Amino acid sequence: MATPQAQSSPRAPRNNRATAVHLRLRKEIVSGLFPQGSALAEPTLAEHFHTSRAPVREALIALEREGLVTFEKTGRTRVRTIAAKDLREIMEARAALESMAARLANWNWTTADTDFVAKNIEQQTKAGSFAELSRLDMDLHHYVVTCSGNLRLLQLWEPLRWQYEAYLVEIFKRRSADDYRPETETVLGHRKLLQVLSSGTPAEAAQAMMDHVLFNISWAD
Amino acid sequence: MATPQAQSSPRAPRNNRATAVHLRLRKEIVSGLFPQGSALAEPTLAEHFHTSRAPVREALIALEREGLVTFEKTGRTRVRTIAAKDLREIMEARAALESMAARLANWNWTTADTDFVAKNIEQQTKAGSFAELSRLDMDLHHYVVTCSGNLRLLQLWEPLRWQYEAYLVEIFKRRSADDYRPETETVLGHRKLLQVLSSGTPAEAAQAMMDHVLFNISWAD
DNA sequence: GGCCTAAGAAGTGTCGACACTTTAAAACGC
DNA sequence: GCGTTTTAAAGTGTCGACACTTCTTAGGCC
Numbered sequence: 493m494a495t496p497q498a499q500s501s502p503r504a505p506r507n508n509r510a511t512a513v514h515l516r517l518r519k520e521i522v523s524g525l526f527p528q529g530s531a532l533a534e535p536t537l538a539e540h541f542h543t544s545r546a547p548v549r550e551a552l553i554a555l556e557r558e559g560l561v562t563f564e565k566t567g568r569t570r571v572r573t574i575a576a577k578d579l580r581e582i583m584e585a586r587a588a589l590e591s592m593a594a595r596l597a598n599w600n601w602t603t604a605d606t607d608f609v610a611k612n613i614e615q616q617t618k619a620g621s622f623a624e625l626s627r628l629d630m631d632l633h634h635y636v637v638t639c640s641g642n643l644r645l646l647q648l649w650e651p652l653r654w655q656y657e658a659y660l661v662e663i664f665k666r667r668s669a670d671d672y673r674p675e676t677e678t679v680l681g682h683r684k685l686l687q688v689l690s691s692g693t694p695a696e697a698a699q700a701m702m703d704h705v706l707f708n709i710s711w712a713d
Numbered sequence: 714m715a716t717p718q719a720q721s722s723p724r725a726p727r728n729n730r731a732t733a734v735h736l737r738l739r740k741e742i743v744s745g746l747f748p749q750g751s752a753l754a755e756p757t758l759a760e761h762f763h764t765s766r767a768p769v770r771e772a773l774i775a776l777e778r779e780g781l782v783t784f785e786k787t788g789r790t791r792v793r794t795i796a797a798k799d800l801r802e803i804m805e806a807r808a809a810l811e812s813m814a815a816r817l818a819n820w821n822w823t824t825a826d827t828d829f830v831a832k833n834i835e836q837q838t839k840a841g842s843f844a845e846l847s848r849l850d851m852d853l854h855h856y857v858v859t860c861s862g863n864l865r866l867l868q869l870w871e872p873l874r875w876q877y878e879a880y881l882v883e884i885f886k887r888r889s890a891d892d893y894r895p896e897t898e899t900v901l902g903h904r905k906l907l908q909v910l911s912s913g914t915p916a917e918a919a920q921a922m923m924d925h926v927l928f929n930i931s932w933a934d
Numbered sequence: 935g936g937c938c939t940a941a942g943a944a945g946t947g948t949c950g951a952c953a954c955t956t957t958a959a960a961a962c963g964c
Numbered sequence: 965g966c967g968t969t970t971t972a973a974a975g976t977g978t979c980g981a982c983a984c985t986t987c988t989t990a991g992g993c994c
């Protein structure tokens with residue numbers, strides 16, 4: 493009999509330079525190293541990463557599908573600009589996916605999950621900057637999506653995360669670092685979330701996550 | 714002043730052989746031309762499409778991110794096998810996205826939209842095979858997602874569509890064509906959907922779509 | 935000086951080549 | 965005949981090359 497071990501392969505990243513370039517370039521984009529709208533020429537990037545154009549090209553295709561770069565009709569590549577209108581789309585899509593994720597995560601929630609999230613929220617209260625708070629925030633949301641046990645949910649969610657982070661870093665550039673005051677509303681929303689995830693119904697968890705994510709649309713600069 | 718027309722570029726598909734190969738190969742996969750799990754060697758595909766390996770390679774990367782093919786650790790590419798467990802993930806993700814889409818579509822629903830969907834449902838009652846019915850079904854769901862006006866929702870949804878169709882074509886291979894009897898439940902679900910989309914509340918539309926999509930999980934063979 | 939034009943520079947799309955790795959097949963021993 | 969080892973075939977990863985297109989800059993004209 494054939495089909496020794498079919499398994500639908502959760503994720504088998506090829507171990508080549510293309511994926512390395514992909515990950516590095518993504519990190520550089522969401523770090524704000526390349527301003528939005530700036531050109532990404534293959535020869536330049538190839539030199540930057542000490543490789544040839546082929547791996548760079550593959551990485552750009554992956555990044556385009558993640559929504560971090562765009563191809564113009566002429567083939568030129570640019571860092572995608574994410575405006576307020578895009579933020580709305582991102583948050584609506586996040587709300588859809590994370591609400592379902594919360595529903596599923598509620599189903600198989602453990603005390604270890606509660607510990608992780610509680611610890612994360614605790615750190616949020618001590619956060620000293622927007623950047624630190626949003627990092628903790630994304631960690632928490634990533635954790636819930638993972639807890640759903642649905643790998644496709646996670647795969648669809650990740651690009652939204654990168655796009656959101658690329659948007660945030662642009663905001664941080666404009667805002668001065670010292671006008672930060674603790675975001676009590678965000679923390680409060682997370683506490684409510686933890687409560688329904690651990691001891692609420694699936695429908696309550698879904699609703700709470702939906703409200704929590706959509707609430708942040710108004711954040712738009 | 715710079716930034717002449719920023720616009721976040723909805724979708725600018727490069728007009729090259731790579732995208733052509735991508736679209737053709739995708740169509741061939743969801744048509745069942747390549748059985749699930751079969752190997753996709755770049756030189757063979759290159760010959761098949763009368764091109765070199767470079768465009769084929771780019772197409773495979775795009776298809777991997779769509780979930781239609783998988784890369785093994787050795788770099789070999791295979792058509793992804795979609796089992797019942799995968800179907801569950803797909804339908805949960807679809808339910809999440811389409812529920813939000815229905816909520817948004819309800820908001821800006823027009824009589825023209827009602828006409829399109831009503832005509833589609835009318836055709837469903839006359840469908841003579843599983844294949845025809847499911848084609849109409851996907852057309853309808855695609856229409857609703859488009860009506861949401863949220864391009865990211867559509868972009869995230871499309872890969873789920875291809876995966877679902879790849880699953881269906883495998884089912885069709887096993888089932889004989891003549892044991893088809895009209896799926897009255899599907900049609901009934903769509904009528905209910907049309908009703909809430911045109912004259913219900915956003916929450917009702919979201920709930921109806923959620924129920925309708927999740928109902929189909931039990932379809933699993 | 936401002937505008938149009940034309941050479942030059944830069945970039946993309948595609949190809950073939952080659953080293954290295956993995957798979958498949960053939961040869962060998964028992 | 966069956967299992968093991970060796971050898972050949974097939975495949976991937978990466979590179980450089982070249983034609984063609986697009987952008988940019990310098991020159992000329994008014």
